[in-house]
Amino acid sequence: MKRFTRPRSMTDEMVPYCPGCGHGIAIRLIGEAIDELGIQGETIGIAPVGCAVRSWRLYRIDMMQAPHGRGPAVATGLKRALPEKIIFSYQGDGDSAAIGLAELIHAALRCEKITVFMVNNAIYGATGGQMAPTTLIGQYSTSYPEGRDPGLVGYPVKMAELIANVSRNSYSARVAVNNAKNVLSAKKAIVKAFRTQLNKLGFSFVEILSPCPTGWKMTPVESLNWIEKEMIPEYPLGEYSTPKNL
């Protein structure tokens, strides 16, 4: 008999997210990857603003916060100071693709040996469901209740593709946590992202499609189906770049 327990690199604190939210799964997968790679004592995490900031409570590793969107710049400061440590930033889509787009793109352009996880739930969760750069065409949000109109606010941003395009020898992948198969693939991508950093190959980025039942005004089950039917066609899963020698 094998007991299902938390990874060693995680605390026993209650997961501080809404029912049906995908953050708990994404955070756990990162914890499992840290355990598997045996890097708990070498890893430093960054939790910027939004729902992602609460992640610091859940890891038994050194952690710090960052101003909204500045995770990749804070990670750069940490990594340049401690080049042998493993540095990751755990961010939302508003944090990385809106207010922090410059910091993310430039960390990627510099090929910083850091890892950024971007949870994409196509909405601003923590502030109550406003439109994000990742919100789908026609999708309801509290700031555009008639649905996203591309004539007014343009089209959803494809972050995994963007990072793959700007960062030489990077690892960039899009995964989802809406079913068991996708969760297993997500875990593999997270491990590869850390390996890219461990082997000092380049920048690593994993975009994680994740449900936000509260923001989407759906049940948890409806949310998982919505990822499959609406999000994945717009945001195809897969690896968009892999470094040489990974």
Place this chain on the structure above:
Amino acid sequence: MGEKLLMTGNEACGEAAIRAGCRFFFAYPITPQNELLEYMARRLPEVNGVFLQSESELAAISMVYGASAAGKRVMTASSACGIALMQEGISYLAASQLPCVIVDVTRAGPGLGRIAPSQSDYRQATRGGGDGDYNVIVLGPASVQEMADLTFLAFDLADKYRNPVMILADGMLGQMMEPVILPDPLNLDKLPMKPWALTGAKNRRRNLILAAPYTDEELIALNEELNRKYRAIKAREQLWENIYMEDAEIVVVAFGTSSRIATEAVENARREGIKVGMIRPVSLWPFPEKAFKGMDTSVKVYLVVEMNNGQMIEDVLLSVPDKSIVYHVGKGGGWRPTPRLIYEEIIKLWRRRLTI
């Protein structure tokens, strides 16, 4: 003590930082700070340090936040509108109780302004500058020698209080050349221990660097803790210089570049037997209120000289004894006073002193 060198203020600041053990510098180009950035770009690799030109001031101060959390002595530099962009990160550094040194080689504002030297960042520097109840320690050099000495001191103060320290200079101090004797380099192995730093939680409990605690009560407790620290800094770290204050009846108050210009005016007036002295604040936060408390009652006229529309005068008004009369001479926008202008103001006040 080392040999006497001829350097610009920006270079002296950079070299003093390296001698204080600073091995990390993150900044974005802006005039009139560029010589400091370029000096660090050249010098840091020679001492196995890290120079990184960031994509913005927002990113630069966030990189400082990361390197400081790792326990390193770290510096950034900018000017006026660039410092305004950094206020986000400075507020986070203060909230997280992280040390760092920030150099403001001030240009004239508001907005983009122009590159002429100015003291228009006094308020931005000494009032915290960003959101929330916090203060940074602010030091105002008045010579290339002080660009070196105060930068060296700034790293010790930052570590001692776990708080950002700002050097408030201007384009004149940054770019003029003067002889300077640099401080001896510190031994990196003897820098203060930082058990709170993030280094990986190996064989110890995790360290957390948090700008925002989890509960309302914790945030109130953090604010109380910060306030206790600021009171201690106010009690211990006030710095100023008295010039001809023994028998002064009129007191000029000026810092930085304007104090250099005012010193000449005060000396010219002294030669004519006018009893004028000067208080030169060196720490701008904490403001040296001790210099004014218990002032002899024969002094009741103060002349504040600033290269701005009147910012430090607020601190002078809060510090002088009751019934003092405080005048201001100054303009914003890159205006500089001449010794002649200040001298004439002193003469006017001297003639009117019996009727004031």
